[in-house]
Amino acid sequence: GQNIDQPTEMTATEGAIVQINCTYQTSGFNGLFWYQQHAGEAPTFLSYNVLDGLEEKGRFSSFLSRSKGYSYLLLKELQMKDSASYLCAVGDSNYQLIWGAGTKLIIKP
Amino acid sequence: KAGVTQTPRYLIKTRGQQVTLSCSPISGHRSVSWYQQTPGQGLQFLFEYFSETQRNKGNFPGRFSGRQFSNSRSEMNVSTLELGDSALYLCASSLFTGGREIGFFGPGTRLTVL
Numbered sequence: 001g002q003n004i005d006q007p008t009e010m011t012a013t014e015g016a017i018v019q020i021n022c023t024y025q026t027s028g029f030n031g032l033f034w035y036q037q038h039a040g041e042a043p044t045f046l047s048y049n050v051l052d053g054l055e056e057k058g059r060f061s062s063f064l065s066r067s068k069g070y071s072y073l074l075l076k077e078l079q080m081k082d083s084a085s086y087l088c089a090v091g092d093s094n095y096q097l098i099w100g101a102g103t104k105l106i107i108k109p
Numbered sequence: 110k111a112g113v114t115q116t117p118r119y120l121i122k123t124r125g126q127q128v129t130l131s132c133s134p135i136s137g138h139r140s141v142s143w144y145q146q147t148p149g150q151g152l153q154f155l156f157e158y159f160s161e162t163q164r165n166k167g168n169f170p171g172r173f174s175g176r177q178f179s180n181s182r183s184e185m186n187v188s189t190l191e192l193g194d195s196a197l198y199l200c201a202s203s204l205f206t207g208g209r210e211i212g213f214f215g216p217g218t219r220l221t222v223l
Contacts, residue, residue, distance in 0.1 A: 033211070042214035042216050043199070045213070087152065089152075096165045097212065098154075099152035099154070102152075
């Protein structure tokens, strides 16, 4: 079956760095997406990786290793507004997104 | 450019009733996907429509159905509601690029079944 795993919850301190991991097993691979979802709001797109390596976008970076079925989202200089759920999703062979359950990130002052 | 809109935003129904939810995608987007989100299960894919045709379907019972109109607006219907259908229903529209389909989500419809 297809499966996306990510930690349920993580806690970090304002100003610090946090890494949210995502491992996946899917039938085919057509890219890995990270979305941010604040409580009560819709998910918003953060990043897309289709090739191995690190993609940096401001304070957020996303890494992909296709051979290991592994990705991480790195958040630097954490701010209180980064408190949210972070969703990992993989495009399968039908270009359909398979979603992880999300990681709830709690930022403490 | 207006974003994805969903109506209604909140809905309360009782068991056995049916409900219809509506989604209007971003102008020019022809693909609409529907998801169910619950605290325990995360985002679960319901179905996807492209140019009025159902292109993909998730593992949900036949009580869940949908359709898409020629203007790309989509509706989702749930019949014979059950308590477990209480969830946030999200719609996402995307521009079909043959690969990199980034979905833009609507605000969702919060359905409560009593």
